[in-house]
Amino acid sequence: MYRSRLLRLSFPPSRLLCRRSFSHSPRPLLHATPFRLGPPPPASPASPSSPVPSILSDREYHDKANEYLDHVVAQYEDLQDSREDIDVEFSSGVLTIIFARQGTYVINKQPPNKQIWLSSPLTGPRRFDYVSAGPRAGHWICMRDGSSLADILREETGVDVHS
Numbered sequence: 359m360y361r362s363r364l365l366r367l368s369f370p371p372s373r374l375l376c377r378r379s380f381s382h383s384p385r386p387l388l389h390a391t392p393f394r395l396g397p398p399p400p401a402s403p404a405s406p407s408s409p410v411p412s413i414l415s416d417r418e419y420h421d422k423a424n425e426y427l428d429h430v431v432a433q434y435e436d437l438q439d440s441r442e443d444i445d446v447e448f449s450s451g452v453l454t455i456i457f458a459r460q461g462t463y464v465i466n467k468q469p470p471n472k473q474i475w476l477s478s479p480l481t482g483p484r485r486f487d488y489v490s491a492g493p494r495a496g497h498w499i500c501m502r503d504g505s506s507l508a509d510i511l512r513e514e515t516g517v518d519v520h521s
Contacts, residue, residue, distance in 0.1 A: 409499045411472075411487030419472040422488050426474065426498060427453060430465065430511070430519045437517055457515065465507075474498050476507060480514050 414422065427448070434446045434455050443458035452466040461479025468475050474486045486498035486507045498507040508519045 409487075409489045409492060409494045409501065409504060411499075411501060412490040414472055414488060416469070416472075419469065419488070420467075423467045423474055426507075427451070427465065427467070433517050433519045455515070460514070463511075463515070474507060476510065478510070478514060481510065484510070 431446070431448045431453055434444070438444045438446045445456040447454045452464065455463040455465070457463070463479065464477040466475055468485070471485070472487070476484045476486065478484070484500045484502070486500050489495055489497055489499045494506065499505070512518050
């Protein structure tokens with residue numbers, strides 16, 4: 359209070375306003391960046407082996423997705439013939455696999471995105487793109503975590519659907 363009163367008395371009002379309105383040095387922004395202790399985390403380099411989704415024509419997508427789903431349907435129908443706790447239904451591009459203990463798996467084509475989607479009662483929904491180059495070539499891969507649809511089905515249901 360005393361200091362501000364002193365400023366008002368020592369400078370004319372026009373000069374005081376001018377100093378308050380214009381500044382030659384930028385004001386620091388508070389809370390603009392998070393406060394961090396220690397050095398910044400190292401930047402993670404892009405992995406050269408990261409899968410890249412293939413650019414497929416509509417015909418190529420349908421051919422590859424139908425071939426894969428037909429193979430998966432055959433594997434689960436064979437299992438259904440030998441076990442009573444599994445129900446398999448395939449209709450209009452949607453494969454529904456019901457396990458008495460685990461729950462319901464739904465695998466379906468998504469033509470607008472050129473993906474195959476999986477809804478798992480254990481791990482939730484995932485989207486898979488076809489990869490045609492690199493070490494994962496020929497597989498439907500989840501771009502989020504790099505897992506393949508065949509690997510997830512094998513781990514969760516015990517059925518090996520690798521073609």
